[in-house]
Amino acid sequence: xxxxxxxxxxxxxxxxxxxxxxxxxxxxxxxxxxxxxxxxxxxxxxxxxxxxxxxxxxxxxxxxxxxxxxxxxxxxxxxxxxxxxxxxxxxxxxxxxxxxxxxxxxxxxxxxxxxxxxxxxxxxxxxxxxxxxxxxxxxxxxxxxxxxxxxxxxxxxxxxxxxxxxxxxxxxxxxxxxxxxxxxxxxxxxxxxxxxxxxxxxx
Amino acid sequence: xxxxxxxxxxxxxxxxxxxxxxxxxxxxxxxxxxxxxxxxxxxxxxxxxxxxxxxxxxxxxxxxxxxxxxxxxxxxxxxxxxxxxxxxxxxxxxxxxxxxxxxxxxxxxxxxxxxxxxxxxxxxxxxxxxxxxxxxxxxxxxxxxxxxxxxxxxxxxxxxxxxxxxxx
Numbered sequence: 591x592x593x594x595x596x597x598x599x600x601x602x603x604x605x606x607x608x609x610x611x612x613x614x615x616x617x618x619x620x621x622x623x624x625x626x627x628x629x630x631x632x633x634x635x636x637x638x639x640x641x642x643x644x645x646x647x648x649x650x651x652x653x654x655x656x657x658x659x660x661x662x663x664x665x666x667x668x669x670x671x672x673x674x675x676x677x678x679x680x681x682x683x684x685x686x687x688x689x690x691x692x693x694x695x696x697x698x699x700x701x702x703x704x705x706x707x708x709x710x711x712x713x714x715x716x717x718x719x720x721x722x723x724x725x726x727x728x729x730x731x732x733x734x735x736x737x738x739x740x741x742x743x744x745x746x747x748x749x750x751x752x753x754x755x756x757x758x759x760x761x762x763x764x765x766x767x768x769x770x771x772x773x774x775x776x777x778x779x780x781x782x783x784x785x786x787x788x789x790x791x792x793x
Numbered sequence: 794x795x796x797x798x799x800x801x802x803x804x805x806x807x808x809x810x811x812x813x814x815x816x817x818x819x820x821x822x823x824x825x826x827x828x829x830x831x832x833x834x835x836x837x838x839x840x841x842x843x844x845x846x847x848x849x850x851x852x853x854x855x856x857x858x859x860x861x862x863x864x865x866x867x868x869x870x871x872x873x874x875x876x877x878x879x880x881x882x883x884x885x886x887x888x889x890x891x892x893x894x895x896x897x898x899x900x901x902x903x904x905x906x907x908x909x910x911x912x913x914x915x916x917x918x919x920x921x922x923x924x925x926x927x928x929x930x931x932x933x934x935x936x937x938x939x940x941x942x943x944x945x946x947x948x949x950x951x952x953x954x955x956x957x958x959x960x961x
Contacts, residue, residue, distance in 0.1 A: 614859055622851045636855055643859045647866065714845070722846050739808070740843050746810065765801045771839045772832070779838035 595659035603650045610650075613659075614643055620742065621667055627737050628671035629678070630726050642667045649726045657751060660674060664742065666750045668734050717778070724774040732767035739764060796822075799829050803836055 593601070593609075595616075602608040621642055626635035645666050724734060736745060738749045750760045772779060797824050805811040806819045823830050 614856060618851050618855060623848050626849055636852060640859050640862060644862050715812050718845050718847055721842050764804050768804055768836055768839060770834050774843055775839055777840050779835045
């Protein structure tokens with residue numbers, strides 16, 4: 591019978607480094623991807639992911655299985671990512687006092703005209719970049735909520751624990767995030783209203 | 794239910810996490826509202842579009858770096874609890890040094906040696922004791938020694954004669 595993550599972490603606590611290696615193999619890719627989508631830089635994402643594993647290892651003696659292992663793991667990752675994003679933003683603000691920023695992040699996202707046949711003209715890579723940038727433009731907490739909800743497929747309770755908010759607050763956060771994405775990705779997702787006979791008008 | 798309320802419930806509806814009661818309410822609303830149906834379809838497309846973002850793979854050196862950093866962690870031994878943290882040890886040493894230094898400082902109000910201090914106290918006590926007498930006018934006017942010393946100060950030659958007479 592396969593051991594659970596919690597059991598493996600308890601084994602790490604008992605001094606079993608092979609279990610730590612197993613957890614590293616299992617979560618290295620999800621963590622690096624989550625962090626990459628949060629900070630939008632491969633090298634920073636890898637550094638932060640290494641830091642997450644190091645913190646897990648350092649905290650092994652104090653580990654108590656009070657929640658799911660992934661809740662604990664992604665809470666560490668989310669806190670590190672949020673700090674990194676905020677630090678980076680302040681850093682960029684500091685630079686902008688002296689020199690104009692001209693990287694792609696500062697440029698407004700150009701949405702293709704609605705009448706264009708976007709699906710025909712955008713090659714796959716551009717579409718992916720377009721979507722990635724839309725995710726990256728979300729406020730960091732909304733971004734974390736969407737990534738945990740969509741890519742990690744976590745339930746609301748777990749995401750709320752990671753983001754340290756109530757489930758109600760999380761639902762509002764997700765609604766605002768998906769609403770922003772719906773607007774930002776309008777060229778990809780908008781479709782005409784098809785109103786049936788006798789249907790009510792929007793209230 | 795209003796379209797705005799339905800919009801907030803659409804995410805949970807689309808990812809199949811809404812309760813059966815909520816699902817029923819939303820489905821009834823969607824059946825009669827084209828705008829919300831459109832919005833639900835757009836959310837579904839957003840949801841699918843997010844799958845188009847490719848995942849990245851950690852670099853080949855990733856695992857090695859993690860293991861390297863883990864190996865560089867200081868190992869704690871069984872006597873680790875006994876060894877205080879460097880910062881705590883430094884603070885305790887600093888506090889001890891400060892206490893010793895303060896104890897060795899000369900006092901700002903030096904204490905008199907025992908005998909001198911006692912004499913000074915007696916003198917002060919007597920001065921206080923005589924205050925009542927000095928303030929009593931009748932006593933002072935009848936006090937010969939004072940009247941003599943006052944006269945002597947006013948007529949020193951006469952006082953000298955009196956002295957010589959007394960000596961004779």
